[in-house]
Amino acid sequence: MGVGGRRPKLTQMQDEWSLMQRVSKGDDAAVIELYTRFGALVFRSCYQTVGTRAEADDAVQEVFVQLWKTAARFDPERAKLITWVMLLTRRLLIDRLRRKQAKPPGAALVGDYAAPEPKPYIDSGTAQMPQGLLAKRLAELPNLQREVIERTYLQGFTLREVSVQLETPLGTVKSALSRGLARLRGRLSADEASGQ
Amino acid sequence: MSAHDSERDELIEQAQLQVLGLLEEAERVRFERCLEAADAETRQAVIQFQAELAREQLCLPAVEPEPSLKFRVLAEVAEAVQDRDAAFAPIASIGPASAELVANQVSDYHEGISEVGRANWEFRREAARWRRSSAMWRAASLVFAGGIGASLLFYAELSREYQALAARAFSSGVEREITAKSIGLESALTWRPVVHSMSACGGFTGAGFVVADSVHNRIIPVVVADGAGGLLTVSAVGDDGVRVTFGSLRVGTGIASADLAADGLQVRQLRDFELADEHGLVVLRWVDTGQAG
Numbered sequence: 001m002g003v004g005g006r007r008p009k010l011t012q013m014q015d016e017w018s019l020m021q022r023v024s025k026g027d028d029a030a031v032i033e034l035y036t037r038f039g040a041l042v043f044r045s046c047y048q049t050v051g052t053r054a055e056a057d058d059a060v061q062e063v064f065v066q067l068w069k070t071a072a073r074f075d076p077e078r079a080k081l082i083t084w085v086m087l088l089t090r091r092l093l094i095d096r097l098r099r100k101q102a103k104p105p106g107a108a109l110v111g112d113y114a115a116p117e118p119k120p121y122i123d124s125g126t127a128q129m130p131q132g133l134l135a136k137r138l139a140e141l142p143n144l145q146r147e148v149i150e151r152t153y154l155q156g157f158t159l160r161e162v163s164v165q166l167e168t169p170l171g172t173v174k175s176a177l178s179r180g181l182a183r184l185r186g187r188l189s190a191d192e193a194s195g196q
Numbered sequence: 197m198s199a200h201d202s203e204r205d206e207l208i209e210q211a212q213l214q215v216l217g218l219l220e221e222a223e224r225v226r227f228e229r230c231l232e233a234a235d236a237e238t239r240q241a242v243i244q245f246q247a248e249l250a251r252e253q254l255c256l257p258a259v260e261p262e263p264s265l266k267f268r269v270l271a272e273v274a275e276a277v278q279d280r281d282a283a284f285a286p287i288a289s290i291g292p293a294s295a296e297l298v299a300n301q302v303s304d305y306h307e308g309i310s311e312v313g314r315a316n317w318e319f320r321r322e323a324a325r326w327r328r329s330s331a332m333w334r335a336a337s338l339v340f341a342g343g344i345g346a347s348l349l350f351y352a353e354l355s356r357e358y359q360a361l362a363a364r365a366f367s368s369g370v371e372r373e374i375t376a377k378s379i380g381l382e383s384a385l386t387w388r389p390v391v392h393s394m395s396a397c398g399g400f401t402g403a404g405f406v407v408a409d410s411v412h413n414r415i416i417p418v419v420v421a422d423g424a425g426g427l428l429t430v431s432a433v434g435d436d437g438v439r440v441t442f443g444s445l446r447v448g449t450g451i452a453s454a455d456l457a458a459d460g461l462q463v464r465q466l467r468d469f470e471l472a473d474e475h476g477l478v479v480l481r482w483v484d485t486g487q488a489g
Contacts, residue, residue, distance in 0.1 A: 035269055152216075178213070
């Protein structure tokens with residue numbers, strides 16, 4: 001994926017800003033337009049994280065109510081609308097995962113690293129396991145990269161929590177996450193290009 | 197690799213984590229500050245990269261949402277908008293839809309969209325739109341307040357007109373012959389003669405008439421009563437046959453007028469209207485000409 005890009009057209013920025021202004025006023029037509037543009041993407045992201053249609057539906061509704069609440073703060077000069085929408089979606093999903101997870105005693109407080117017992121793996125009863133192609137590509141990654149991605153992206157743990165769980169320095173966990181994500185995206189892009 | 201490239205790569209790495217929601221709050225704030233401080237080209241590259249990553253995510257499953265989810269999302273947002281407007285409405289709203297009603301309407305869309313469900317939802321949406329339009333409430337309030345103000349001005353004008361007519365009666369010098377018609381009181385919008393003519397009794401001389409102001413439920417006797425100075429008690433018999441005293445009318449210079457409250461009495465049904473002096477002697481009495489009432 002190339003990281004270079006052209007400067008966004010002013011009309012696109014105006015269009016996205018105008019849409020979110022209308023959404024912030026509760027304009028039904030604007031909410032419909034926002035859903036039409038991003039509803040399916042938000043749903044897939046929710047489904048990937050929560051694993052059931054019913055829970056994904058609930059999450060999508062929560063996302064769009066939150067989008068309405070924060071619409072007036074959208075700044076097209078700082079991010080594109082799709083970034084804003086998916087960032088908010090990810091945050092809500094992570095919150096949802098964290099609410100749902102039964103964390104080990106003492107692991108909740110950031111900075112308190114003495115109490116928690118190292119946890120070899122996440123409780124499979126509460127965590128969403130990767131499936132299909134994603135599971136296949138994750139399995140090809142080195143162990144640390146795979147575990148860090150699964151625990152952060154799919155299970156909603158913070159990097160600090162993962163660092164404690166895996167008894168690995170925070171810097172190493174961050175590096176593993178970045179490298180793992182880059183490698184994973186590279187392989188998934190190759191899969192997409194080859195039509196797999 | 198130059199410092200610029202290094203900075204850009206670091207931003208790209210952080211941007212990736214941010215889009216996936218993996219940055220902690222402090223890191224997120226630091227990333228946003230760095231992004232703002234970066235040059236325009238780097239900033240645009242990062243923004244573009246984030247948009248691409250946001251669209252791709254990590255191999256999202258190929259599932260589609262149910263069509264009904266769209267309507268449930270709309271209903272949820274509409275309800276949130278309605279709740280917010282109810283909380284900030286300057287005037288109490290008609291009332292938010294009950295939770296049960298909302299739940300029923302939303303459930304219409306759970307399995308599919310029936311015509312009845314669609315109609316219910318459209319109705320609810322319109323109702324929500326009406327409720328949330330606090331501007332309409334403000335406008336209605338202004339119209340209402342304006343109406344009250346106009347009414348007050350209107351009746352103040354009527355009062356001034358009455359005073360002018362009374363002054364004309366006093367100055368007309370139409371002694372013993374005055375009638376509502378002769379001094380133009382009949383033309384007043386809300387005033388209606390209920391006693392067209394009164395004649396003197398018991399050796400007194402005089403004449404008079406009474407108009408009723410049905411809006412304020414009062415009567416206004418205008419009399420000439422020579423030789424009957426002082427207070428004259430004004431009374432009449434109502435429709436129930438009971439005589440009611442309205443109050444007193446001071447006659448000083450031969451001709452007098454006063455506003456007397458007629459609460460509890462249908463002013464259009466007065467009969468046997470009398471003015472009596474302090475000894476109870478009737479000075480003026482209603483003349484039944486067949487016009488009264």
